[in-house]
Amino acid sequence: MMEEGKDTSSVGAGPEPASLESQSSDSAKSTNVLTRLNQRITSVRFLEARGIERVPESERHDVNAADYMQMTLLWFSTNITANNIALGMLGPISFDLGFVDAALCATFGSLLGAAGAAYMGTWGPASGNRTMLNLDKVVARYFMGYWPSKICALLNIVIMLGYGMIDCLVGGQVLSAVADGNMSIVVGTIIVAIITWAIVVFGMSIFHIYERWAWIPQLIALFVLVGSAGPKFDTFITSSGDARTVAGNRLSFLSLCLSGAVAWAPAGADYYVYYPPTTKKWKTFTMTFLGIGLALVFATLLGVGLASGTFANADWAAANEVSSGALILEGYSGLGGFGKFLGVLVSLGLVANNIPGTYSASLGFQVLGRYGARLPRWFWSCISVIIYTACALGGRNHLYDIFENFLALMGYWVTIFLTIALEEHLLFRRPHRGFDWSAWSDPSKLPLGLAAFTAFVIGWIGSIMCMYQIYYVGPIAKLASDEGADLGIWVGCSWAMIVFPPLRWLELKQFGR
Structure with missing residues (x-):
């Protein structure tokens, strides 16, 4: 495993001397106190001091x-x-889908989204920059331009905090079910959040160690769940509705599963920045794809099976009325105390999902501007945990609505960005020019971003016109089926794909960059 070195010159070390001279003596004293406090905290063993700075090759x-x-x-x-x-x-x-329909949509949606996240992961070793930092410092400055890239950085923070909210909420539901309701979902949610914070505040080294082993108890617990609950899966349920409605629901659920996987794309390279530039891109892609794809396919198929059992099993249906966490625990019914122990493992396993999102969100706050960059990563980690914990507590009775609306909406912009990045890479960079990573801070050598920003906006317009959510149904989505179908990802990507190449060609011809 790759360990990272300490960098006591990281962000959060305080303002430059010149700026201190312009401040009052009280302000300067306050700043010095905060600087000393940060230096003391970052001196803690195993705590990563580095923030958004590029990792030099000498430290890889x-x-x-x-x-x-x-x-x-x-x-x-x-x-x-x-x-x-x-x-x-x-x-x-x-989505009223049958077992086979739901299983196929979950499988192919997850694999397609995993491919997008794996592609973005290949940029970490090449540049030594985090992806969202790439969105401000490297990759997206070459794809989107300087200012448009900040929009993507802000949206990535929303994704990561949203995932933190969902993780804490599901974990809280399972812990509450294990305690037979004697522990509230609120308390369970806070427990998951605190464990996440205790690990993520230390940064990359502890994070990699934790993730290296966290999958073992999870996989054992889920294999037992398959054996315990599998016989009650109803694989014979069929999709409800006429042909157009079923087709629309298939597409909507496939898009949702795609969004769940591709949401990792903006953070795909954050965890590879200590790998050397000689790291093979095809190996990085393959190993990342396998990790995300295999895990998501297995987990979502297990969810499809549990949901199918609610149609024929009254106890499962009653558990689902309480929460998704209660339904997961009901799958262990008959195992007694051992089943509850496994339920605890499943709930705490969400920490593994929560840590990388929180880590990336904390870096994203630093990317947004110089004021955010002055505050250290560990501080933003604390703020991130507080924000999504509060949101989880407020939305604890609306998990399914959060899933359907949040994931789909975030999937729109991520896939549009991926489309622009792929076209820039394959059509305009690979045949003629590569990426001069040393020019990341020189605006005169970076694209203006006019073409990418215009394509991004046009793609978003297409997504809005074709989205199908509880709060809004686009006019084109209404035509797909009687109950609507979420076409946002597909139309948004296709519109951006069509308009970006000619706009980028004009931009290069006019400005040469």
């Missing part, structure tokens, strides 16, 4: 087979979790 390490395997284990641990089981439940429960 040789890569071997174990490091490539670490990529897969990291992403497998992150996604073999209860929140993705709850995502799979939406197929039969919310």
